[in-house]
Amino acid sequence: MGAFELNTTISYLRSLRESDLSAYDAVYLGNIYCRIFEDNFLERMNDLKEGIARVKDLGLRAYVTSYAGPRNDALPKVQLALETAAAVGADAVEVHNLGVLRLLHEQFPGIPAHIGGFANVYTDAGTEVLKEYGAVRFTPNYEISLDEVEAITARVGIPAELLVHGKMPLGVSDYCFLLEYEQHWPEKCPVVCQKQLFLRQGDWAMRSVGKGVLSGKDVCMLEHLSMLLAAGHKVFRIEAAYETPEYRLRIARIYRSAIERTLAGDGTVDESVWQVIREHTAVGLCNGFYFGRSGGEYIGQRAEAAATLSSLR
Numbered sequence: 407m408g409a410f411e412l413n414t415t416i417s418y419l420r421s422l423r424e425s426d427l428s429a430y431d432a433v434y435l436g437n438i439y440c441r442i443f444e445d446n447f448l449e450r451m452n453d454l455k456e457g458i459a460r461v462k463d464l465g466l467r468a469y470v471t472s473y474a475g476p477r478n479d480a481l482p483k484v485q486l487a488l489e490t491a492a493a494v495g496a497d498a499v500e501v502h503n504l505g506v507l508r509l510l511h512e513q514f515p516g517i518p519a520h521i522g523g524f525a526n527v528y529t530d531a532g533t534e535v536l537k538e539y540g541a542v543r544f545t546p547n548y549e550i551s552l553d554e555v556e557a558i559t560a561r562v563g564i565p566a567e568l569l570v571h572g573k574m575p576l577g578v579s580d581y582c583f584l585l586e587y588e589q590h591w592p593e594k595c596p597v598v599c600q601k602q603l604f605l606r607q608g609d610w611a612m613r614s615v616g617k618g619v620l621s622g623k624d625v626c627m628l629e630h631l632s633m634l635l636a637a638g639h640k641v642f643r644i645e646a647a648y649e650t651p652e653y654r655l656r657i658a659r660i661y662r663s664a665i666e667r668t669l670a671g672d673g674t675v676d677e678s679v680w681q682v683i684r685e686h687t688a689v690g691l692c693n694g695f696y697f698g699r700s701g702g703e704y705i706g707q708r709a710e711a712a713a714t715l716s717s718l719r
Contacts, residue, residue, distance in 0.1 A: 410640040410665055413567075414654055415471065415647040418445040419453040422460060425651040429658035432467035434500055437647060438474040438522070439578055439618035441483070444596040448473065449483060451490045458494045471500040474524040474578040474618070481505075488514055498542070501525065511539040518542040520567065523575055528554075530561040543567050543641060548574050551698040556637055565641050568634065570627040571657050572645030573613055573620035574694050574701065582616040600648060602688055610702065611689045615648055621701065623692040626683065629707045630693070631664055632673035653686045 412430055416422045417437035427433060435457045436448040447454045447470070454470065461468035470491040473480055484506055491499050492514045499514075501507045502522040510519055521527060521536050521544035528547050536544065545567045546555045555566050584598055593601055599616035611622025625645075627634065634642075644661065646654040660679045667673070683691070691704045699705070 409669055410635070410642065411467075412642050412644065412658060412662055412665070413467075413469070414644045414658065416447075416457075416654075417443060417647050418447060419450075419457055420445065421651065422457050426655045427461070427464055427466060429655060429662045430466060432469055432497070433461045434469045434471045435461070436471040436487070438471050438500075438502065438524070440582065440596075440599065440616055441473070441480060442596050443599065448487050451486055454487065454490050455494050458491070458496050462495070467497040468495075469498045469500055469520065470496045471522065472502065472506050474502045474522065474575075475580065476503055476506060477580060481509075485509065488517075492517055501541075507536065507539050507541070515540065521545060523548055523569075524578060527558070530558045533558050533562045533564070537562060537564055545569070545643075548576070549695045549701070552634075552637070552696045553698070559638070566639060567641040567643055568627070568639055569625050569645055569694065570631070570634070570642045570661060572624055572643070572649070573622070574625050574692075575618065575620055575645070576612065577619040579617050579619075583614050584616045604689065613648075620648070621692065621694070622689040623702055623704075624687050624690075625694045626691040626704070627693065627696070628661065628664060628675055628679070628683070630696075631661075632668050635665070635668055649686075656682050657686060 411432055413432035414430055415434040437443040437446045441449055447457055458468040470487060472484055476484055488510055498518040498520050499510055500520040500522045501510060502524040507519055510517060519540040521541045523545040526547050527533055527544050528550060533544055543565045559566050588594055588598055591598060603614050604622050605612045605614055613620040613622050644658055692702050693705050695701045697705055
């Protein structure tokens with residue numbers, strides 16, 4: 407890996423084909439929430455093989471993700487996905503489940519393990535155990551602060567992968583909330599969860615993707631990249647599993663340019679990018695829990711950005 411890595415998530419082959427990935431270094435393939443998500447890479451091994459090959463042909467690293475909350479009946483398909491990842495030469499597998507981590511470690515020890523956000527990494531003690539099973543990076547639990555993340559990385563010695571833009575994953579269930587309301591909508595399963603569906607109460611909002619719940623606001627760490635890089639972080643994700651190819655590309659271009667400028671000594675943010683971000687923000691912006699405050703707040707260096715972007719409607 408070079409000076410930094412910018413990656414994203416793509417759930418299925420058509421979305422991959424439609425996406426311009428020129429601003430990225432790596433791509434996670436697969437939808438972690440639902441086995442019947444439209445053409446999920448994790449359920450279609452031929453698509454997964456093509457997806458890995460396509461990403462690698464672009465000169466990018468190809469990662470395969472895995473289910474956030476797998477049940478026993480999903481393990482045979484998880485096994486097939488791991489076998490496919492190994493056979494086609496995936497660069498890593500993202501794991502949220504200890505059982506899946508053990509399978510990967512014992513059967514495919516040559517494949518690095520990336521620990522996903524639903525593995526609930528809160529402490530250096532827990533991260534040490536994961537490291538013993540082949541973990542080479544981890545996504546910290548989304549509720550912990552940057553100070554806590556940096557304490558873990560310092561003690562354990564493996565990097566954290568940080569969400570820098572996009573909707574923050576908050577929960578996963580085996581039950582699809584949207585199926586209760588499917589009869590009232592023209593869109594049906596398996597595509598209804600790809601629509602912009604929000605649960606709202608006043609200024610508060612969450613996005614439902616059926617078996618998963620995401621923040622309504624987009625995490626935005628654009629103004630804090632200098633701080634992240636100075637702290638030694640260099641692995642960044644734009645969470646776009648449920649976003650359009652245009653969102654995936656335009657937001658990535660903003661962050662790649664900003665990171666490169668920061669590394670070159672210019673940590674300023676190009677003012678023109680805020681309009682692009684506004685165009686791709688349905689509810690508003692936040693910093694998640696990185697600063698030890700409410701996950702819905704936006705703390706920025708520019709008062710104007712905080713005022714105009716944190717409460718879009």
